Amino acid sequence: MRTLIQVLACLVLFVLGSCEKESFYDGDHFFIKNAGAEMPVFVKGNIESGVFILFLHGGPGGSASLPSFMPVSKELEEDYAFVYWDQRGSGLSQGNPDQATFTVDQFLEDLDLVVESIKLRHNSPRIVFYGISWGGALGSAYLSTGNYQEKVAGFICMDSGHNLLEGIPKSVVFVKEYAQKQINAGIDVGYWTEAYNWCASAHDMTIKENYFKYDAYLTNTNAYRKDPNQEVQGPEVGALGAMNSYLSLSIFFNGGYLRPNFNVLALNLSPQMAKIKIPSMVIWGRHDGVNTIEMGFDAFNSIGGPDFTDKEMVILENSAHEGYMEEQPLFVSSFRRFVNRL
Known part of the structure; x- marks a missing residue:
């Protein structure tokens, strides 16, 4: 009898798990296989709308799979189909891509296959x-290459790393100024004095070792969230959901291989972005310390060149790098307004 109860309990759990699993898998799922990488693509949301939002995740080495569970994503999926693609060496991508394939040109080829x-x-x-x-940099590179932009109806560029050559030094200044504020407030003075002195030494930020040193300081600032204590809506997937969805632990480890082997620190796409002639919206957090607001204006001014008028800029005044969570209502309304006019 006890064995029968155990078997029935297992069956119930299996059925419940299977039912929950189905809700995670609604949509169109497939893989792009190219140059040693097997990259998942998940299409979810309002496919019947005929409008497909191709989400280009950050990093390099981030993920589109986890953001697909964000409340803001679910809200926008009511209106449009969303395409979540994990780039090579990122997120839930598989295969064994060689380090030699970690180039901007290769990422553009991958992206074109997705399109x-x-x-x-x-x-x-x-x-x-x-x-x-x-992802904003990758989109900028794609749209300013050849005739690729003819395949795309519009471009939303958010807190973009399109010009790291000029942008990273500005972020280093952000860290230095943050360090000074902490020192003045008597907070962890030893650590922040070390950070301040390092940032003040004008290191060459195209050298990877210098970048990772700065990045370690950056993660301890409010560069990503203007108010780190603000309650925001994160991914709506708990432990049971993770077990029954397509997520796995690889989402946390893949980028660790890509990042040190993909050097984009000297990237400067600003000049070629004048070639982009499709409707564009630049969204930026006023207090972004990763890609500062100066780079937001640079993105806006670069897209299409000075005479191009089919573009707009939205500044999220109370956000840093993660404005889609920090000011979700304004982000969503701006997003919808832009896409609906295309």
């Missing part, structure tokens, strides 16, 4: 790029 696959699988819908941080 073409969406067009083939879904009857050539309108595709809108939505790139955050490194």
